[in-house]
Amino acid sequence: MRFTLPRDIYHGNGAIDELKSFKGKKAMVCVGGSSMKKFGFLDRVVENLKTAGMQVQLFEGIEPDPSVETVMKGAKAMTEFGPDWIVAIGGGSPIDAAKAMWIKYEHPECTFEDMCKVFGIPELRHKAHFCAISSTSGTATEVTAFSIITDYAKGIKYPIADFQITPDVAIVDPELAQTMPKKLVAHTGMDAMTHAIEAYVSTANSEFTDPLALHAIEMVKEYLIPSYNGDTEARNKMHDAQCLAGMAFSNALLGIVHSMAHKTGAIFADYGAHIIHGAANAMYLPKVIAFNAKDPVALKRYAKIADFINLGGKDDQEKVQNLIAMLRGMNDELSIPHCIKNYGKDSYPCEQGFVPESVFLERLPEIAKNAILDACTGSNPRQPSQKEMEDLLKCCYYDTEVDF
Numbered sequence: 001m002r003f004t005l006p007r008d009i010y011h012g013n014g015a016i017d018e019l020k021s022f023k024g025k026k027a028m029v030c031v032g033g034s035s036m037k038k039f040g041f042l043d044r045v046v047e048n049l050k051t052a053g054m055q056v057q058l059f060e061g062i063e064p065d066p067s068v069e070t071v072m073k074g075a076k077a078m079t080e081f082g083p084d085w086i087v088a089i090g091g092g093s094p095i096d097a098a099k100a101m102w103i104k105y106e107h108p109e110c111t112f113e114d115m116c117k118v119f120g121i122p123e124l125r126h127k128a129h130f131c132a133i134s135s136t137s138g139t140a141t142e143v144t145a146f147s148i149i150t151d152y153a154k155g156i157k158y159p160i161a162d163f164q165i166t167p168d169v170a171i172v173d174p175e176l177a178q179t180m181p182k183k184l185v186a187h188t189g190m191d192a193m194t195h196a197i198e199a200y201v202s203t204a205n206s207e208f209t210d211p212l213a214l215h216a217i218e219m220v221k222e223y224l225i226p227s228y229n230g231d232t233e234a235r236n237k238m239h240d241a242q243c244l245a246g247m248a249f250s251n252a253l254l255g256i257v258h259s260m261a262h263k264t265g266a267i268f269a270d271y272g273a274h275i276i277h278g279a280a281n282a283m284y285l286p287k288v289i290a291f292n293a294k295d296p297v298a299l300k301r302y303a304k305i306a307d308f309i310n311l312g313g314k315d316d317q318e319k320v321q322n323l324i325a326m327l328r329g330m331n332d333e334l335s336i337p338h339c340i341k342n343y344g345k346d347s348y349p350c351e352q353g354f355v356p357e358s359v360f361l362e363r364l365p366e367i368a369k370n371a372i373l374d375a376c377t378g379s380n381p382r383q384p385s386q387k388e389m390e391d392l393l394k395c396c397y398y399d400t401e402v403d404f
């Protein structure tokens, strides 16, 4: 087994200024649409790198849920500029895109298909090192071995997974997270909760990942709702909590909540919206816990989580029910719906969401098949059959009880 993290994690207010001490010649800064520019963080990154004596070039405009095309464009820009540092700043989207660009920059012969072979990335760092600066409190991609790229022709998200793409340096500066709008706080926060819980019950869990996962769960439970309601200190704590969850899941892997989120996120885009990653996780997590808890080892682990955060319960079954009730209560406080049927265009709960029942049922067999094939399914404590995955997804559509 292996446990890998970035060589350095700079954290706390002002950590972004550590860039001044970097050593190198040329830095390519990868960034999304506009938020980092608008709030002045992009300028600060560029100034800091120039202070470090580096020549700086920007690759701007990386879209949310980045595409294969964007990755190829960015890699081309890197090849032309020749950076020895890649610095990605923003949410999960620009950082993930930059990780995939880095692979292509180092190995131009590597196709997107090659990148998707789990733990099959050739050796990096012959041309550049990688620094990630996260501005959302959820994906923890600044410390993980993952990058999620969307193939829009297929409407499917593909996880690239290899410790080669674990960044060399992570900057976890909570100042960047203060500008997040409420909805983003809610979604990314529940993404972090899902990472920690899935890592804790994953079949690849270890003594090294357990403490990180448990502490992250405790922190998200305590700080997510106050952070959502505008508490600055709680927002700071959430930035650390999501990073701890990332350290856990990067080494313990995830489970089928993520498999299902990856395969439902973009598949209904022709009906007007995406199911945002964190919201999908928040809706599916309570259902998957009920399903996985039929496995005796997973049942014990969920009960341990419930004990750790003092949820009470006279036996393991009741403890798991309390954990499920707590998570559903958090969804209510964060205005996240409980099921796809009630997932409105703006991601808020509504009577009739944007995914019609007939469309869901028609696409269900294909979605279930793809979810089973997702890279996150292998480490789930219970391996679902095609029928079980379809039934589970139905529970996630109608918000019905999981009794199988």
Ligand SMILES: NC(=O)c1ccc[n+]([C@@H]2O[C@H](COP(=O)([O-])OP(=O)(O)OC[C@H]3O[C@@H](n4cnc5c(N)ncnc54)[C@H](O)[C@@H]3O)[C@@H](O)[C@H]2O)c1
Residues within 6 Å of the ligand: 032, 033, 034, 035, 036, 063, 064, 065, 066, 090, 091, 092, 093, 094, 096, 135, 136, 137, 138, 139, 140, 141, 144, 145, 146, 147, 148, 157, 176, 177, 178, 179, 180, 181, 184, 188, 191, 277
């Ligand atoms: N690599 C991993 O380990 C991993 C894990 C989970 C999810 N993901 C992927 O990450 C992506 C989602 O990333 P995300 O949730 O961080 O969101 P994101 O990067 O897609 O950003 C969402 C929006 O928020 C804005 N934004 C970002 N930071 C902001 C800030 N501080 N203030 C104001 N606005 C801000 C962005 O401009 C963008 O419009 C998905 O593609 C998901 O599949 C990756």
Ligand SMILES: [Zn+2]
Residues within 6 Å of the ligand: 139, 191, 195, 258, 277, 281
């Ligand atoms: Zn996630």
